[in-house]
Amino acid sequence: MESKYQGQTAASRLRRLLQEEGKTVFCPGVYDGISARIALNTGFDCLYMTGAGTAASRLGLPDLGLATMGDMAANASMIASLDRSVPVIADADTGYGGPLMVARTVHAYIAGGVAAMHLEDQVITKRCGHLANKELVDEDVYLSRIRAACMAREDARQASGGGADIVIIARTDSLQLLGYDVAVSRLHKAIALGSDVAFLEGMTEFDQCARVCRDLAPTPVLLNMVAGGITPSLSVEEASHLGFKVVIFPSVALDPVSEHVTDAMRNLKESHRAIVSETRKVGGVKHFFNILGLKECMDFDNAAGSSSFAYGA
Numbered sequence: 001m002e003s004k005y006q007g008q009t010a011a012s013r014l015r016r017l018l019q020e021e022g023k024t025v026f027c028p029g030v031y032d033g034i035s036a037r038i039a040l041n042t043g044f045d046c047l048y049m050t051g052a053g054t055a056a057s058r059l060g061l062p063d064l065g066l067a068t069m070g071d072m073a074a075n076a077s078m079i080a081s082l083d084r085s086v087p088v089i090a091d092a093d094t095g096y097g098g099p100l101m102v103a104r105t106v107h108a109y110i111a112g113g114v115a116a117m118h119l120e121d122q123v124i125t126k127r128c129g130h131l132a133n134k135e136l137v138d139e140d141v142y143l144s145r146i147r148a149a150c151m152a153r154e155d156a157r158q159a160s161g162g163g164a165d166i167v168i169i170a171r172t173d174s175l176q177l178l179g180y181d182v183a184v185s186r187l188h189k190a191i192a193l194g195s196d197v198a199f200l201e202g203m204t205e206f207d208q209c210a211r212v213c214r215d216l217a218p219t220p221v222l223l224n225m226v227a228g229g230i231t232p233s234l235s236v237e238e239a240s241h242l243g244f245k246v247v248i249f250p251s252v253a254l255d256p257v258s259e260h261v262t263d264a265m266r267n268l269k270e271s272h273r274a275i276v277s278e279t280r281k282v283g284g285v286k287h288f289f290n291i292l293g294l295k296e297c298m299d300f301d302n303a304a305g306s307s308s309f310a311y312g313a
């Protein structure tokens with residue numbers, strides 16, 4: 001069967017979604033194979049790889065600039081590989097070093113099939129954008145990160161005959177320290193260098209959310225809806241009404257996981273017996289493996305002529 005996305009890379013598919021009149025792309029935050037599979041099975045047309053979730057799930061650590069480029073690129077590439085027709089927007093933090101390192105990051109994300117990446121102006125020892133007392137790099141350092149990313153994308157475009165067209169999202173964390181006008185001015189400069197999308201991190205007032213898309217028009221703007229964060233909570237419809245073209249929900253899976261797993265762990269510790277969910281009682285272990293593509297794996301193996309799954313599993 002021909003894919004309806006024939007010939008489109010994930011990046012070009014995302015570019016089309018961004019151009020669709022009246023469309024706001026909204027993305028659940030995913031950070032591992034399970035959360036990504038569940039989001040794909042739910043039918044989202046774009047995913048967001050959260051850096052906070054990547055640091056949490058791969059390293060067991062908070063979002064403090066501890067995940068390396070290797071950690072992030074490997075995770076983003078794995079997630080992007082699960083369904084090539086669904087674009088993945090991935091956190092790329094500060095780019096993990098100077099311009100040469102930023103360029104390596106861009107090439108690693110492109111090689112992994114990532115559709116878009118965001119780069120910010122915090123110091124390398126960064127923290128979640130919704131924490132206090134963030135430190136920034138000077139504007140020229142930030143712009144050299146963005147310039148390096150756009151130069152690397154251009155090199156990759158030429159080498160691939162146009163295919164490698166990763167969407168570059170300029171994020172600024174400067175609102176907290178330098179105020180709205182400086183933050184928007186940093187984004188304008190990043191756009192002038194070739195960023196495709198702008199991301200004003202850590203807005204604290206509805207008025208800022210209401211202004212930013214107008215002030216940066218016609219560049220598409222991304223809204224970060226961290227649960228419990230400092231930005232007023234908006235629905236996708238409300239965000240769309242204000243002009244946002246992309247909304248990410250980084251923590252949508254993190255809180256349910258930490259809360260439900262805590263309950264399950266406590267229960268096992270106290271009762272010495274694991275809770276068996278209703279779905280497992282009915283579907284057995286296969287229920288979970290089916291979420292991860294068991295059937296598709298067996299079909300592939302059969303189609304390749306193997307007899308391993310001729311009688312199922």
Ligand SMILES: C[C@](O)(C(=O)O)[C@H](CC(=O)O)C(=O)O
Pocket residue numbers: 029049050051052053063091127128129130224226250251
């Ligand atoms: C968007 C973000 O960069 C992320 O890693 O998902 C974080 C979100 C978070 O820490 O929950 C951020 O806003 O800095």
